[in-house]
Amino acid sequence: MSRARNTGLFLALAAAWGTAFVAISAGLDHFPPVLFAALRYDIAGILMLVYAAYAVDDWYPTGRAEWAVVAVGATLLIAAYHAFLFVGQQHTTAAAAAILVSLSPVLTTGFARLLMPSDALSALGIVGVGLGLIGVAIISQPETGDLFAPDVIGKVLVFCAATAFALGSVLTRRIDAALPIETMEAWSMLGGALLMHLISLALREPIEPSAWTDPQALGALGYLAVVASALGFLLYFDLLERLGAVEINMVSYVAPIFTVIAGWLYLDEVVDAATLVGFLLIALGFVLVKRRAIRETLGRTRGEDSSTGTDD
Template sequence: MSTRRETFLFVLLAMLWGTSFVAIKAGLEDLPPVLFAAVRYDLAGVLMLAYAAATTDDWLPRSRADWIAVAISATLVIALYNAFLFVGERDVTSAVAAILIATNPILATAFSRALLPDERLSTVGTVGLLLGFVGVGLVTRPDVTGGLSAELVASGFVLLAALSIALGSVLLQRVDSGLGTEGLVAWSNGVGAVLLHAISGALPNESLGGLTLTAESVVAIVYLAVFASVIGYFVYFRLLGRLGAIQINLVSYATPVFAAVTGWLLLEETIDATTVTGFLVVLVGFLLLKRDAIREELTALR
C-alpha cells in the first residue's frame, strides 16, 4: 500500500468486516438466523440506495444486463451467502466462520477455471488451489469415523456461503452491465433483503410475529447494516480504485484476525493451533494462486 491513509483504510475495512462475524454471533442469541440477515439488509438496502442515488449518476438499472447483474448479485452474493452464513454461525466460532469465508478468492479461481474459457491454471496455481482445500480440512477437521457433528454441519453451511459469493463474483464477470458499482451493490442489498425474507418465511420457526428485539440484537443489526455494510462498502470502493482487486483481496486474510481477537474479548471464544495452521495454509494457497498478480502489484509500487 502506497500511503498511510490507504493502510489505515485497509485496517479499518478488515476490522469492520472481521468484527461483523462477532456481531452476527451475538445477534444469533436472540434472532432467527435468516430473518436476522433479512432485517440487516432491509436497513442496509435503504441506506445504500440513498447513498448511490446521492453520489452517482448510473445507479438505476436500465438494461436487461443491468437487471441480470442485480439478480445474480442479490441471489448469490447477498441472499444465499447470508442465509448460509447466518445459519452456519450458530455452531461455529466467529474466527472459524471468517477463515472459511476467506476461501472465497480461492473458490472464485476454481469457478473461473471452469466457467471462463480464458482462465488457465498453472501447476503452481493448482498446488495453491489444493492447499486452500487442505486448509479448509484443517479448520473443519471432519471425523470420518463418526457421525455428522453440529459443528461440522455448521462449517458446511459457511462453506456454502463462501461458494455462493465466489460463484456470484465469477458470473458477474460474464455480464456486460453498465450499472455502476455503487448502484449494483445498493440494488443487490435491497433485492437481496426481499429474497431473504422469502427464504425466512419458508422456514419453520422464523416469523416476524415471533421476532423479539433486545438491546444486544438491535446493536448487532445496526452495526452490521451501518458499519459493516454501508461504511464497509464505502471504504471498499475507495480502496478498490486505489489498490486494485489483488491487494483488496488480502483483506479476506486480515478479517479472521479481528474476528478471533474480538470473539475472544467479547464472547470468550477460543481458537486452537490446528485452526490457526489451517488459516495459514489457506493464505499460502491464495498467495500461490495470485503470485503473478501480486508480483505485478509489488513491481508497480516500486
Template sequence: MSERRSAVLFVLLAAVWGTSFMAIKAGLEAFPPVLFAALRYDLAAVLMVGYAAVTCDYWLPRTRADWLTLVVEGVLIIALYNAFLFVGETGVTSGVAAILVGMSPILSTVFSRLFLPDQRLTVVGTIGLLLGFVGVAMVARPTSSNPLGSEAVWPGLVLLAAASVALGSVLVQRLDGDISPEGMVAWSNVIGAALLHTISLGLPSESFADAQFSLAGVAALVYLAVFASAIGYVVYFDLLARLGAIEINLVSYAAPIFAAVSGWLALDETLELLDVAGFVVIFTGFVLLKRHALATELSPVLDRVEGLLPGR
C-alpha cells in the first residue's frame, strides 16, 4: 500500500507541476508576468505560513543558518526562478518551458562541482552534461545567423529560471539550516513574494492597472497558489521523505508530459518533433550524470518488479 501511495503521489505531483506551466501561460493573458508571479506567492505564502504554524514546532527561523537559507530560497528559488519563468513563458509554449526547466537537475550538478571542487566529473558525466546542453539547443533552436536574436531570448530566460533554482538548491544544501521544510517554504514564499513585487514595481512595462481579474485569470492564479504551490509542496516533502532526492528529481522529467498535454487541450499548443527529441536528449544527459545514484536508489524497486514477474 505504501508503494502504491508513493506512486499515486508521484503522478499527482508531476501532473500538478506539469499543468502549472499551462496555468502560467493562461494567466499571462490577464496579468503582467512578474506581477502575476508575485500575486501567486502572496496567496501561497498565506496558505503555507498557516499550514506550517499548525503542523510544525520549528516553523519560525531561529539561527543565522535559518535566515540565510530563507534568503537563498526566497531570492533564487522563488523570486528569480519565477520572474525568469513567467517572463520567458510569454514567448514559449507550456511544453517547451517544462522541458527547459528539466535542465535544473543537470545544472545542479554543475553548481555542485563549482562549490565542491574536489568532486570531478568523469568522462561519462561530462558527456551527460554536454548532452543536456545539446538538448537545450534542440528545444530552443537559435538560428546560426543570429543565435542571440530575439527568438532565443524567451527560452534563454526559462533556462535562467532553471539555473536559479539549481543554484538555490545547491546553496540550501550547503547552508544546512534547521528550520522545518514547511517553515522554510512558508517564509521563503513571503520573501519571494515581496521581492517579486519589488521587481514588478521597477519594471516600466508592468503596472497593477494592467491586471485583468477575469474568471480565467483568477482561476489560473488560484490554481497556481493552491495546487502547484501549497498542495504541491506538501506532496513534495511527503515524497522526499519516502523516495529520496534522486527519485523525486524524476518529477522534472514527468512534468513536461502533463505540460504538453494540458497546453494542447486548453491552449491549442503543440510540441514539434525536435522538442520531443531535445527532451529525450536532456533526460539521457541526466541519466548519465546521475547513473550511480539512480542505480542505488532504483535497484530496490527493480528487484521488487523482477520478483513479480512469472517464474520468479
C-alpha cells in the first residue's frame, strides 16, 4: 500500500507541476510576466508560512546562516527562476518550457561538481551533461534561421531559469544552516515575491484592469499559487522524505508528459520532433549523470519488495 500511495502522490505532483506551465501560458494572456510570477508567490508564500508555523518549531529564520540560505533561495530559486521562466514562456510553448526546465537536475549535478572539485564528474557524467546541453540546443534551434527570433530568445530565457534554479539548489545546500525546508521555502517565496515586485516596478509593467475580473486570469493565478505551488511543495516535502532526492528528481521527466497533454487539450499546442528529440537527450543525460544513484535506488527498492513480499 505504501508503494501505491507514493506512486499516486508522485503522479499527482508531476501533474500539478506539469500543468503549471499551461496555466502560466494561459495567465500570460492577461498579466505581465514578472508581476504575474510575483502575485503567484505572494499567495503561495503566505500559505507556506502558515503551514510552516503549524508543522515545524523553527518557522522563523534566526542567525546569519539561516537568513543567508533564505536570501539565496529568494534570489535564485524563486525570483530569478520565475522571472526568466515567465518572460521566456511568452515566446515559447508550455511543453518546450517544461522540457527545458527538466534540465535542472543535470545542471545541479554539474554545478555541484564545479563548486566542489574533490567530487569531480566521471567521463560518463561529463557526457551526460553534454547530452543535456545538446538537447537544449536542438529544442532552441530557430524556426526561421534567426538567432535573435523571439522563440529562440524565449527558450534561452527558460534555459537561464533552469540554470538559476540549479545554481540556487547547490548554493542552498552548501550553506551550513539547520533550517527546516518548509521554513526556507516559505520565506524564500515571500522574499522572491518582493524582489519580483521590485523588478516589475522597474520594468513599469502595464496591467489591464480587466485581468482582475477575468475568470481565466484569476483561475490561472489561483491554480499556480494554490495547486502548483502550495499544494505541490507539500507533496514534494512528503515524497522527498519517503523517496529521497534521486527518485523525486524524476518528477522533472514525468511532468512534461502532463504539460504536453494539457497544452494540447487547452492551448492546442503540438510538440514538434525537435522538442521530442531534445527531451530524450536531456532525459538520457540525467540517467548518465545520476546512474550510480539510480542503480543504488533501484537495488534498494528491489530489496524492500523482496523483504515485504509485495510488488505494490
